[in-house]
Amino acid sequence: MEQTGFSAMERELAELIVKTLKLTIDPASIDPQAPLFGEGLGLDSIDALELSLAISQRYGYQVKSSDPDIKAIFSSLRALAHAVETYRTK
Amino acid sequence: MREVPLIGPYQRDDLLAWGQEGGRTAAQFLRDVYSLADQLPDRPTVFNLAANRYEFLVGFAAAMMRGQVTLLPHSRVPHLLREMIRDYPDSYAYVDHEATGAVSELMPVLRRQHSACDLCPSDPPLIPWDQEVAIAFTSGTMGKPVPNRKTWGALTSVAQATGARLGIKERERIIIVATVPHQHMFGLEASVMLPIVHGLAMHEGRPLFPADVGNVLMAVPERWLLVTTPIHLRACVVEGITVPKRGLILSATAPLARDVAREAERQFQSEVREIFGFAEAGSVAERRTVAGDWWRPLDGVRVEQEGTVCVVRAPYLPEPVPVPDRLSVAPNGEFMVHGRKADEVHIAGYRVSLGELTSKLLQVEGVQDGVFVMPDEQCGLVTRLMAFVVAPGKSSEEILRQLRTHIDPVFLPRPLVCVPKLPRNETGKLPREAIDEMMRQWREEKSCEQ
Numbered sequence: 240m241e242q243t244g245f246s247a248m249e250r251e252l253a254e255l256i257v258k259t260l261k262l263t264i265d266p267a268s269i270d271p272q273a274p275l276f277g278e279g280l281g282l283d284s285i286d287a288l289e290l291s292l293a294i295s296q297r298y299g300y301q302v303k304s305s306d307p308d309i310k311a312i313f314s315s316l317r318a319l320a321h322a323v324e325t326y327r328t329k
Numbered sequence: 330m331r332e333v334p335l336i337g338p339y340q341r342d343d344l345l346a347w348g349q350e351g352g353r354t355a356a357q358f359l360r361d362v363y364s365l366a367d368q369l370p371d372r373p374t375v376f377n378l379a380a381n382r383y384e385f386l387v388g389f390a391a392a393m394m395r396g397q398v399t400l401l402p403h404s405r406v407p408h409l410l411r412e413m414i415r416d417y418p419d420s421y422a423y424v425d426h427e428a429t430g431a432v433s434e435l436m437p438v439l440r441r442q443h444s445a446c447d448l449c450p451s452d453p454p455l456i457p458w459d460q461e462v463a464i465a466f467t468s469g470t471m472g473k474p475v476p477n478r479k480t481w482g483a484l485t486s487v488a489q490a491t492g493a494r495l496g497i498k499e500r501e502r503i504i505i506v507a508t509v510p511h512q513h514m515f516g517l518e519a520s521v522m523l524p525i526v527h528g529l530a531m532h533e534g535r536p537l538f539p540a541d542v543g544n545v546l547m548a549v550p551e552r553w554l555l556v557t558t559p560i561h562l563r564a565c566v567v568e569g570i571t572v573p574k575r576g577l578i579l580s581a582t583a584p585l586a587r588d589v590a591r592e593a594e595r596q597f598q599s600e601v602r603e604i605f606g607f608a609e610a611g612s613v614a615e616r617r618t619v620a621g622d623w624w625r626p627l628d629g630v631r632v633e634q635e636g637t638v639c640v641v642r643a644p645y646l647p648e649p650v651p652v653p654d655r656l657s658v659a660p661n662g663e664f665m666v667h668g669r670k671a672d673e674v675h676i677a678g679y680r681v682s683l684g685e686l687t688s689k690l691l692q693v694e695g696v697q698d699g700v701f702v703m704p705d706e707q708c709g710l711v712t713r714l715m716a717f718v719v720a721p722g723k724s725s726e727e728i729l730r731q732l733r734t735h736i737d738p739v740f741l742p743r744p745l746v747c748v749p750k751l752p753r754n755e756t757g758k759l760p761r762e763a764i765d766e767m768m769r770q771w772r773e774e775k776s777c778e779q
Contacts, residue, residue: 260743261713261743261744262743262744263725263726263729263743263744263745263746264726283738283739284537285560285677285710285711285739287537287538288537288538288560288561288564288710289564289710289711291538291539291564292539292564292567292568292710295568296567301538301539301540301568302538302540303538303540303541303544304536304537304538304541
């Protein structure tokens with residue numbers, strides 16, 4: 240796997256994901272380009288919901304399934320970090 | 330032979346479903362069902378995996394017309410389907426556009442072709458009352474899913490009684506919006522059967538995030554009824570979504586906290602009603618959460634203490650069904666729920682035995698000892714199970730990866746903690762106090778933060 244390094248937002252979100260979802264992995268071990276759900280970290284729809292609340296509370300960005308690129312937003316840590324940076328209100 | 334029509338008191342042009350593509354009338358629905366029934370393969374059972382609620386209903390109805398039984402797997406994870414197909418080898422899968430490719434390796438797959446049906450009858454087909462139409466699955470003690478067979482009589486009776494209790498009138502202009510999957514027993518009863526029995530409309534989608542729920546409820550052209558769970562409702566309350574028009578909220582699958590119900594009633598300007606039920610019996614009783622702890626059985630349903638267990642009796646249940654919870658029943662038939670029986674836990678709307686999960690954990694290569702436990706405090710929206718494992722030389726990721734192929738993802742431990750040994754007593758048992766102490770010690774290192 241290509242070692243790409245984390246941006247500041249990716250690192251913040253990796254920590255938020257591990258803490259919010261009580262995962263037993265090192266945040267730094269999340270591949271920023273790997274899928275978060277399904278096969279990747281094995282997260283489910285309740286995790287998506289839980290994560291969306293944490294993101295909303297910290298960054299003021301309310302995730303919606305009707306967002307045109309919702310599948311892309313949750314497709315990887317990198318995509319999620321990009322979306323949060325784009326839409327954050329705090 | 331007693332028969333009940335496929336759909337209730339609709340006029341031809343009444344709205345039956347509403348979604349992104351607009352509305353679908355009762356007449357359109359019947360054309361779709363008759364036309365699909367002709368396309369179905371000649372097989373006894375079907376995995377209905379359709380994500381769109383209307384597509385699910387069309388598949389379910391057409392299968393019923395052909396005398397086929399719809400299987401309701403609560404997960405579409407390939408290895409679970411693979412396990413189930415062994416018991417139902419002549420099945421096919423009915424899917425819509427969102428289905429994944431892994432299914433097609435396991436069985437024939439059918440997608441509905443839109444075709445005209447000029448010669449189709451305009452009346453709904455009649456379905457025998459005692460025809461077995463669906464099987465919902467619960468996890469069994471030996472790890473094999475246990476089938477719960479549902480007759481058309483049971484599904485229609487529960488929907489009748491639920492609607493009556495909620496004060497729903499025939500052909501009332503209501504759109505039912507659901508955050509629960511229709512492959513779940515409560516989802517099937519409340520978001521599919523409830524509308525078609527009473528002549529209401531269903532929303533075709535399944536809003537997940539609070540903002541989605543808010544948007545759908547804003548957009549529905551009629552009064553709404555939100556079928557949901559404590560998890561989704563709590564998320565809506567935390568996000569503070571508001572809705573301009575009044576509706577009705579129906580929650581089930583786990584007990585709803587009264588303060589969440591109170592806050593939801595305030596935010597949505599709508600009553601929050603709760604259903605008590607379980608896969609074996611379906612919906613059993615109802616209450617308005619803010620009004621008190623007592624559950625009122627649905628009309629025609631009786632809950633009775635029989636020796637040490639409580640049972641549910643109803644005209645559509647062939648025999649009394651034991652309740653998986655501890656209850657106390659009042660002389661007027663109302664009851665209070667005191668929690669699950671020992672060893673059984675409830676995660677995200679599904680019930681499982683901790684002993685069964687532990688036995689699966691012990692089958693994982695390299696695991697010497699281990700135990701699944703239910704944490705006594707809740708962080709976040711849903712309580713997840715924990716597991717303590719003794720597996721020298723193995724990482725928790727490795728164990729989880731293997732475990733994932735044996736158990737349903739909702740039951741995967743969060744976290745799975747590797748420990749040098751478990752605090753077993755001299756008889757080899759793990760006393761609850763010792764487990765609590767182990768959890769306490771673990772938490773001191775990694776505190777449970779909100």
